[in-house]
Amino acid sequence: xxxxxxxVSFEYNGRRxxxxxxxxxETGKIYIVVGKNGSGKTTLLxxxxxxxxAEGDILVDEMPADPxxxxxxxxxxxxxxxxxxxxxxxEEDVAFSLEILGLDKxxxxxxxxxxxELVGLSGLEREDPLNLSGGQKQRLAIASMLARDTHFLxxxxxxxxxxxxxxxxxxxxxxxxxxxxxxxxxxxxxxxYLEDFDMxxxxxxxxxxxxxxxxxxxxxxxxxxxxxxxxxxxxKFGRESRWEVEDADTFNERRWNKF
Ligand SMILES: Nc1ncnc2c1ncn2[C@@H]1O[C@H](COP(=O)(O)OP(=O)(O)O)[C@@H](O)[C@H]1O
Ligand SMILES: [Mg+2]
Numbered sequence: 001x002x003x004x005x006x007x008v009s010f011e012y013n014g015r016r017x018x019x020x021x022x023x024x025x026e027t028g029k030i031y032i033v034v035g036k037n038g039s040g041k042t043t044l045l046x047x048x049x050x051x052x053x054a055e056g057d058i059l060v061d062e063m064p065a066d067p068x069x070x071x072x073x074x075x076x077x078x079x080x081x082x083x084x085x086x087x088x089x090x091e092e093d094v095a096f097s098l099e100i101l102g103l104d105k106x107x108x109x110x111x112x113x114x115x116x117e118l119v120g121l122s123g124l125e126r127e128d129p130l131n132l133s134g135g136q137k138q139r140l141a142i143a144s145m146l147a148r149d150t151h152f153l154x155x156x157x158x159x160x161x162x163x164x165x166x167x168x169x170x171x172x173x174x175x176x177x178x179x180x181x182x183x184x185x186x187x188x189x190x191x192x193y194l195e196d197f198d199m200x201x202x203x204x205x206x207x208x209x210x211x212x213x214x215x216x217x218x219x220x221x222x223x224x225x226x227x228x229x230x231x232x233x234x235x236k237f238g239r240e241s242r243w244e245v246e247d248a249d250t251f252n253e254r255r256w257n258k259f
Contacts, residue, residue, distance in 0.1 A: 001027045001061055001073065001151045001183070003048060008056035010043055017043050018054065019206040027151050027183040030174065032194065034187075035203030036224040041187040042079065044203065045154040048185060049076035074152040074185075075145035079160065081137040090116070090132070090140055091125040097144040115143040119173050135166030142173060152183040159190035168193040192228045195239075214239065 003025045010018040017040050025031055025048065033041045046052040050070030058065050060073060078084045087093025094112045103111070116122050119139040124132070129140055138158050145153055155174065159167045171193035177184050178196060188194075200217045202210035202225065210220055218227075218235050 002059075003065070003070075003074070003152065003183075004057075004059040004062070005048070006057040006059070008047060008054045008058060010047055010052060010054040017206045018047065020056070021206075021208055023201065023208055023211060025152065025183050025185055028178060028181050029199065030178050030184045030186060030194075030197040031199045031201060032186050032188060032191070032197050033201045033203060034189070034191075034222070034225050039203040039224075040206040041203055042156055043206075044208075045076060045156050045185060045187055048152075049074040049154045051076055073150050074154055075148050075150040076154045077141050077145050077156060077158060079156040079158075081134075081141035081158075084141045084144065085129045085137060087129060089125065090121060090127050090129055093129055093140060094144045094147050098147050101148065111147050111149070115147045118146065118176065119143045120169065133166070135162050135169060138162060138166070138170055139173065142170070146177070150182075152185065153177060154185045154187075156187050157189070158186070159188050159193075162190075164192070171195075189226070191226075192230065 005021050005023050008018060008021045009016055021044065033044065035041055043052065047054045047058075048070065050067035053067050058070065060069055085093055087096050091112055094115060095108060098108055098111060112125075113122075116125065119142055121136065121139055121143060124136070129137060132140060138161070142153070142155070142158065158170055158174075162170065167190055174184055174186060174194070175196045186197075197214070199211060200214060201208050202217075202220075202222055210217065210222070214231070214234075218231065
């Protein structure tokens with residue numbers, strides 16, 4: 001599936017915060033959206049998810065799409081997971097988000113089990129979400145959206161409130177979504193643990209002033225983006241390198257193989 005934005009603009013109280021945005025999102029890919037606070041990342045994600053109605057043309061597989069169609073195809077996960085969690089238990093929270101789909105009980109239970117497994121929350125079905133850690137809440141918010149089985153997920157800074165181990169976990173969950181064929185649109189400042197992404201979008205003052213591959217991105221200099229040290233290593237040694245999990249021996253071995 002493909003979502004295309006043609007000259008899309010959005011204003012809050014007469015102030016334009018998205019300005020003639022042109023971009024295309026496909027399933028099976030991860031799009032990272034970067035840019036400083038206030039540049040329009042959240043607005044873009046909400047427009048793509050059909051939570052805000054914008055001016056301009058939005059197409060789903062080349063057909064004009066209204067916000068309702070977008071909502072069916074794109075699940076939006078809020079920046080603060082607590083604002084999305086409504087169930088008294090983990091299980092119930094996922095069940096709530098499935099309610100509008102009108103599934104039978106068996107199918108519903110199956111889905112809940114599957115998504116909790118996928119995000120690594122199995123065993124916590126009966127837990128009160130309030131007792132979960134920040135990382136677990138974030139995973140629950142993703143699971144609840146994932147259960148709706150939309151083609152795309154728009155994740156709004158899912159890593160921002162997490163410690164490094166949780167950031168790494170969620171990054172792996174996100175890469176897993178891609179492997180399952182989902183399209184992921186990810187607004188984030190935390191780039192450290194993401195490895196398997198496809199495109200980077202840079203936003204500035206309501207416009208997308210860069211959209212391209214990681215290689216192209218590295219040729220640019222965006223002062224508002226903190227490029228992980230790892231990316232500099234990738235640039236030198238190739239992106240397939242997995243530096244952080246390698247011990248010194250395999251590092252050296254790989255290095256020798258290169259020369
Ligand atoms: N509910 C709102 N009402 C009015 N202005 C808003 C609202 N939400 C965001 N804005 C403004 O829109 C601009 C883009 O915000 P946002 O999309 O949240 O950027 P980002 O996610 O990159 O920080 C900012 O200038 C922000 O102040
Ligand atoms: Mg934001």
